[in-house]
Structure formats: C-alpha cells, structure tokens
Amino acid sequence: MQQTLGEVLRAKPPVLYTVPPDMAVADAVQIMREVNIGAILVVAGDRLLGIFTERDLLRRVVGERRDPGTTAIERVMTADPLCVDDTITVGDALRMVSDQRIRHLPVNREGRLAGIVSSRDLMDWILRAQARNIAALTGTATGAADGLTVGRG
Numbered sequence: 606m607q608q609t610l611g612e613v614l615r616a617k618p619p620v621l622y623t624v625p626p627d628m629a630v631a632d633a634v635q636i637m638r639e640v641n642i643g644a645i646l647v648v649a650g651d652r653l654l655g656i657f658t659e660r661d662l663l664r665r666v667v668g669e670r671r672d673p674g675t676t677a678i679e680r681v682m683t684a685d686p687l688c689v690d691d692t693i694t695v696g697d698a699l700r701m702v703s704d705q706r707i708r709h710l711p712v713n714r715e716g717r718l719a720g721i722v723s724s725r726d727l728m729d730w731i732l733r734a735q736a737r738n739i740a741a742l743t744g745t746a747t748g749a750a751d752g753l754t755v756g757r758g
Contacts, residue, residue, distance in 0.1 A: 607694055608695050609691060609693065610691045610694075610712050610722055611691035611719075612695075613726055613727070614714075614719060614720040614722065617722075620640075621718070621719075622646070623645065623648045624647055624648075624678060626648075626654055626655075626679035626682075628677065628678050629677065630678050631674045633645055634662060634673065637659075643659045643708065644657065644659070644721065644723070645657050647678055647682045648718070651717060653688060654679065655679065655685065655686060656683050656711065657678050658683065658708065658709060660708075662681075665681035666681050686707075686709075686711055687701065687705055687707065687711075688713055688718075689711075689713070690712070690713050691719055691720075695730050696731075698710060698727055699727045702727065708723055709723050709724075710723075
C-alpha cells in the first residue's frame with residue numbers, strides 16, 4: 606500500500622476530538638459515546654499529551670475501581686503515544702499498529718496534530734483499494750475497460 610496516511614485522513618470527516626488533561630474520565634467517555642469513537646486525544650494547547658482509549662477505561666479505571674466522575678483523564682491515559690507523520694504509507698502504519706498492539710495512531714502533518722487513524726480505518730482503506738484493483742483487473746481481462754468482451758468462439 607503506497608498511499609499515505611494523509612490520503613486516509615483526507616477521506617475521513619475533518620473532525621478531531623480532543624480533551625484537556627484535567628477533564629473527568631466520565632465526561633471524556635460521554636463525548637466518546639456520543640460521537641461513537643473508541644479513542645480520544647488528550648492535548649494541552651496544541652501539544653499531544655496522550656490518548657485515552659476504551660482499553661484504558663477498562664484496565665485503568667474499571668479494573669482499578671477508580672471513580673470516573675472524579676478521576677482526571679491524565680491519570681489514566683496512555684501518555685506519549687506513538688505518533689506518526691502523514692507521509693508514511695498505509696502499509697507501514699498497519700505494520701506499526703500490529704507490531705505495537707495498538708488500535709489508534711495519532712497523525713502529524715508538518716509537525717502539527719492532524720488527525721487519528723484506527724486499525725479499522727487502515728483495514729477499510731486496504732480493502733477498498735483491493736476492490737478497486739480487482740475491478741480494474743477484471744475489467745481489463747474481460748475487455749470491459751474498452752468496450753470489448755473476451756469469449757470463446
């Protein structure tokens with residue numbers, strides 16, 4: 606996959622959900638639930654501090670019996686998450702999330718936070734690209750691309 610994460614981000618809605626580090630976990634989870642996302646970025650100004658995921662909620666809040674109404678998200682987030690540039694390829698990004706056993710990857714563009722891609726975003730991108738390739742190959746093999754058909758005489 607030679608397409609870049611910049612291309613993936615351009616195909617997604619241009620909304621980036623972030624929360625401040627002092628927000629209560631319950632409030633961050635409410636945002637995640639309302640917009641149906643599995644991770645939210647924790648920022649101070651324009652600086653990425655961490656990421657809070659459903660896995661963090663399960664392990665660091667529920668698993669440790671913390672009160673989500675009073676626990677600040679900075680206490681249970683994954684600090685300093687792996688963050689990549691939007692020029693890396695989809696294939697490289699997929700290898701990173703697989704190797705690191707993570708599901709969400711913050712993405713920078715020209716040194717600034719530009720978005721986030723999930724392992725699902727990457728897999729969907731690859732599947733759509735493969736479908737386009739198959740359609741192109743099928744069209745070429747049958748001559749559909751130029752209006753010809755190939756058959757037995």
